[in-house]
Amino acid sequence: MTELATEIRRPEPERVEIPPLRPVVRVKLEDGSWQTIYGLQPQQNLAYSLTPLDRPPDRPYVKHIGYGGSAGGGKSFLVRAVAAAVALAWPGSTGIIFRRTKGEVKANHVIKFREECPEKLADGRRLYTYNGQDLLATWANGSRTYFGFLRDMDDAQTHQGVEYDFMGFEEATHYDWGSVRWLVGNRLRATVDMARPFAIYPSNPGSKGHHWYKRLFIERRYNPDMEEYPEDYAFVQAKLEHNFILLQRDPTYIRMLNTLPEPYLSWMRDGDWDAGEGLALTMLDRRRHLVPMFQVPEHWRLFGAFDWGFAHPYSFGWYAVNEDGRIFKCDTITGRHQVPDEFCEKITMRLKERGIQVDRLQYVTAGHDCWADRKALGENVPQTQEVMRSWGFRMVQANISRIAGLNNLRKWLQWEGTGPGGKDGEPGFTFMRTDGNEACFDQLENLPTDPDSPEDALKQNADLFGTGGDDAYDETRYGMASRPSPSPDQFIKTTTSPWSPEALAYEA
Ligand SMILES: Nc1ncnc2c1ncn2[C@@H]1O[C@H](COP(=O)(O)OP(=O)(O)OP(=O)(O)O)[C@@H](O)[C@H]1O
Ligand SMILES: [Mg+2]
Known part of the structure; x- marks a missing residue:
């Protein structure tokens, strides 16, 4: 065997100069x-x-x-x-x-x-x-x-x-x-x-x-x-x-x-912040969509919406509709690791603090998993909705269509160009400023669209981004998809008693 003298030529590496620290x-x-x-x-x-x-x-x-x-x-x-x-x-x-x-x-x-x-x-x-x-x-x-x-x-x-x-x-x-x-x-x-x-x-x-x-x-x-x-x-x-x-x-x-x-x-x-997904609810604006808390008049229609969760947070929202059909989200109540009786108690208490009895809510529109049998927990365990009914919540199944629900929510929140003559108007759906609603608002404001289906919001489970929750979004979407009708005029309500001061004043 002869020894070969070899030389492997490599390009000189480009030297990176380190500037003084x-x-x-x-x-x-x-x-x-x-x-x-x-x-x-x-x-x-x-x-x-x-x-x-x-x-x-x-x-x-x-x-x-x-x-x-x-x-x-x-x-x-x-x-x-x-x-x-x-x-x-x-x-x-x-x-x-x-x-x-x-x-x-x-x-x-x-x-x-x-x-x-x-x-x-x-x-x-x-x-x-x-x-x-x-x-x-x-x-x-x-x-x-x-x-x-x-x-x-x-x-x-x-x-x-x-x-x-x-x-x-x-x-x-x-x-x-x-x-x-x-x-x-x-x-x-x-x-x-x-x-x-x-x-x-x-x-x-x-x-x-x-x-x-x-x-x-x-x-x-x-x-x-x-x-x-x-x-x-x-x-x-x-x-x-x-x-x-x-x-x-x-x-x-x-x-x-x-x-x-x-x-x-x-x-x-590239550090490009515009790449990837966009926001689902770009019209959200704190100055327009968050309103001070107020006492809901007696004759306004109230309803609730619910997205159930145990490991993930549940979200319960309650809403009020005025005579013009405008909707106010009065509060968002959330929690984790609570069985139905526990969260029903919490929601009931929180409503009471605002002077509302459960039966004032005309209905509670909820995700269909509330109707699922909870077999994992053993025989004869009542469905979540059954427990909620026993607390007086009138449970109805939500319209859970994601894309239609998002578009509907967008319509309610829209304000740009919705006024007379194409001027900016007032959104038909606003949130009273409560801690729960602020957290819900944050979630809606940061909700990404689904990169694979831009007409939809990104689902939590298909999340590219870790654990960003969308429970309050789902609940709000259900609530707004429930087609709440405007509240009766106060006058009509009060004239149910012909001797009420309002009716008498009208007579005069
Ligand atoms: N001023 C510095 N002096 C010495 N080493 C540095 C200095 N700045 C950065 N480095 C070194 O450069 C490497 C990358 O830096 P660093 O981990 O801070 O970057 P990074 O932006 O956090 O990266 P990543 O995106 O992977 O999180 C590390 O080994 C770090 O120790
Ligand atoms: Mg780093």
Whole structure:
């Protein structure tokens, strides 16, 4: 065998130059030198420069910072750097980084944080102590950084009573708007004198929170009556090409992104928020569709609608129709893991609080599963509708046609160009402002169309986007598909007694 001298020629790899990193988190060591913990790339630094950490104390800052929009842009790194900067800049402060589950926050943040940020500095002094039980880093200056999880409102409410100077909603589109709004609305506030609270929302397009994120950070549409002001929001787009470190480390990553199917390709590689599905109820407008709560007049027709659920939430809505046939949703009552007697009791109580007896509801239109035999629970278990009847609800089967139901709902909600002479009119269907209706409204506002059937809304079970619920949507659709007729004129009602003051006044 002869030995061959070989040379395999390869093209010179294109070298990616890494621009200088800006050291935003560094600590002075005992010998006077500095130890850098976090240095940011230019696009990350752009987002950082909007935070109160990088603004003079008397200058305004952006309270809600969106960052990213596509894969690999250095989103997760940025949120850890900002959390560490908050902890060191504001001694005694509290910050939290969320992911959807405990497993995700551990895998994506705790492990990386502990690699990037050493518990002990180069001179041997302790920088922080990590407690794996509580997923908590307690810093030497008394600050705390939590690693939290946020699947739904139940998780959000476990933070009742805790305040955070900083929140990082990593992969923000994985969260529903109700949970995020509740947390930033109630739990984001200064806990130490110098803190100026803010939140950062690193994310890609395309999960269940796609639409609220797009509205706030991309379309910049705000509801001043929800305390949303444009100056509080900014978005810094960061793509893979802004992450020089990753480009240098793994030049093949971009090729992997190129093989993604649509709409993921447009979302993950291009950061295109318009790709994929649209919204099903684009005409919804808080200023027009949410009205103050009022006492429903005695003679108005009332009815209910119900979408049953046990593991998923159930939704019960009650509605009032005025003399012109306009419909008001009076409240939405939801709950989970309740057997029929339990939810009937809850609904009955909630109606009572508003001065309504169950028998004032002319009917309750409900999904057909209320008529299903619940065999799994054993013999002779009554159907859900039977239990509801025993509580006085007059149950009728809903028209469950999805496409016709959505179109019908759209018609009721429409207001653009519906007035005289093609001017804007008033919608025929509005919601009284209650907590339950606000949550229902959020769901309707963020309801995507089905990419495979644009005439329909996306079904929960066929959901591309995780667990985004559509129970309140189904219930509202059933309610509005029940063809409620206008209430009788008050005059007709009151003249049933010829001696009533109204009748006498009319006689005179
Ligand atoms: N400023 C930085 N200094 C050092 N490494 C960085 C920096 N920014 C990003 N990286 C590295 O680049 C890689 C990708 O960054 P990161 O995980 O933050 O991106 P991402 O946008 O969260 O990605 P994905 O879309 O996959 O969630 C990681 O290995 C991260 O450590
Ligand atoms: Mg990430």
